[in-house]
Amino acid sequence: MPRILHTADWQMGRYYSRFDNDDAVALAEARFTAIERLAQLARDERCDAVLVAGDVFDAQTVADRTIRRVFNAMSGFSGPWVMLPGNHDAALAESVWTRARRLNAVPDNVHLALEPGVVDLKAQGLAVLAAPLTQRHTHSDLTENFDHLETSPELLRVGLAHGSVQGLLAEDIDSANPIAADRAAQANLDYLALGDWHGVKQINARTWYSGTPEPERFRNNEAGVALVVDIAGPGAEPDVSRHRIGQFEWVQWREHLSVATDLDELLQRLEELPAPAVVDIRLSGEVDLAGEQKLLHALSVAEARHRSVQCDRSQLALQPTDEDIAELNADGYLGEVIGELREQQENADDEKAATSRDALAILTSLLRDRIEPASGNAGEGQP
Template identity: 40%
Template sequence: MRFLHTADWQLGKPFGRFEPEVRAALGEARFDAIDRIGEVAAANQVEHVIVAGDIFDTEGPEDRVIVQAVSRMQRYPCRWWLLPGNHDYARNGGLWDRVRGKASDNIILLTEPVAQEMEAGVWLLPAPLLHRHHLDDPTELFDSMETPGAKLRIGLAHGSIRDFTARGETKNQIAPDRAKRSNLDYLALGDWHGTLKVDPRTWYAGTPETDGFQRDEPGHALMIELAPGVEPKVEPVRTGRFQWLLRDWALQDTAAFSAECDVLLSAIDPAATLLRLSLAGITGLADRVEILSRLEDDLRHRLRFLDVRAADLVGRPGEQDLADLKVEGLLGIAAEKLTETIAAGGTEAILARRAMERLFVEYHRGSQA
């Protein structure tokens, strides 16, 4: 049997720290990922997609979020098996009743811990979260779930097999050896937002559309092939559009900056890239000004989003820089005093460096007028 394992769609995620244009693009990409999953299923004649929790970002999404999710899934003939997670946990009169009122027959809501026969002899054992946090292992119920005539047993759960710090939940703890304990052929997990192999029968699919600066790769779903008594075949399939990249560049001059830019741009789709860039090193003052100018005037406009951290990129005025400023009389006096303050170090040196850079920029701006 083959099926797709996905999780952590978090539809309706607000992305509030970004400008409206970026927020809109990131939000729409999460719905588009449903289409990519459906297209992969259709192209490979896969009849089942199991979603391991956090389909929605909150338990109270807007109606548009629900309708978009349902309508996207309805476009494809596969069956969608949806498990409530900690963001969209199941409760009476809540989100899942709203979804049920709009869903078609090919969308199955797993709001109760009851085994479901997906195909003859193939059983899906769901562990829906009924609260945001469970003190007990939500998968313990797998041991007592009846699966008569089972050829394959597939567990579906949302939680942590270890502490994932900032990205995972310390609650809803799942035994790392749950697949072995409960005689599962495969355990499909959600909560961790990157693809992660726990053991040959236990995987996190990760989010289908990356949503943070943690890893280079875009989002994936997992194509799973199961047969009795054989280890699962697991193939990651790209579903994500956007990449969220973290880069640290150590620079000495504009030539080093240009080389780093060339390497970056040759490896990415700029319009689908969000970049958090940290700069460090000691350059000439003119080089630092040019580097920051090119970031603002060129690279920022190429990328979907750019966040620059340049506090550790130090620009020291060279002899020619000072010579140019000294020509201007009072500017030269100011430059000399700032240079002395920078050389002395301490907290005032930080402000002096910024003032020197501002002085240099304004001098060149005035000379070009």
């Protein structure tokens, strides 16, 4: 019974410009680790072959070092790999693939499906029907050729393609690189391994997207997975199992804080979030001084546990209570300034509101620092 490891959308050479440099480097490095984990999984699960359904590289211009590192990372599995060009690394006349060959970086067990046709893996009982992209965007279904490709009857017919299955997107979206939803049935395929959708997605019993093995977006689409596919024989329905590969979970929260319990619940979720993760939080609403201090402390702790924690508080108003102001001894002119800054957060435009919030946070912090040393020294010399 042939067993296949299906993966796609490695996007090697991707750079994460929205993150600090240390985090960006770590996230890029995690993609190489993902390839090593794929090779380990293929070996542990005794897979007969690994199929990579496009977008191995994020761009044609990746560095030579990146190319070499990709193929080095695959060395943990000595069986056949079949790699398909996608829209990011299309098989142009001069491409990242032709450069890889000039560098002599492609191992003997790696089959580059740079032209439409069949990759025969007779020893593994597989005939891989490939539909490589030879340009970034096409508007015809390249998998239509599968209907006419002949293969040995004793071999499994497995399609390998990269593009958008028709009918998944809104009707007014003209998706490039279309693929017919019933291609597996039309071409008598035992399995159709697809790339381009960055999360696991089942189209039908024989047609699946594997998604990217290492998440790179804040989407709840089950990224970070590879698929192990068992097919008993020609015509048998595939048995597909998901296997976690990704190192970092990407979590995005949008929270509106109205009362103290809203903040408490948020901080509880943050404390319970498995590490390491990439966390993006955007807050709106309001918080008092005590809540602000709890939030800042929790974020500081989380930043040490997780790969990246970004928190946008520009829409979160800082609203000291009357008790807060009384404890700060902010009477007279200071009290008036605090009152003005509180009002400006509500009445000003977004930029001025954020400035007012920052000014209020700085002012109250200074006042608190002035009080705390004084209260801390009050008992000195007492028995």
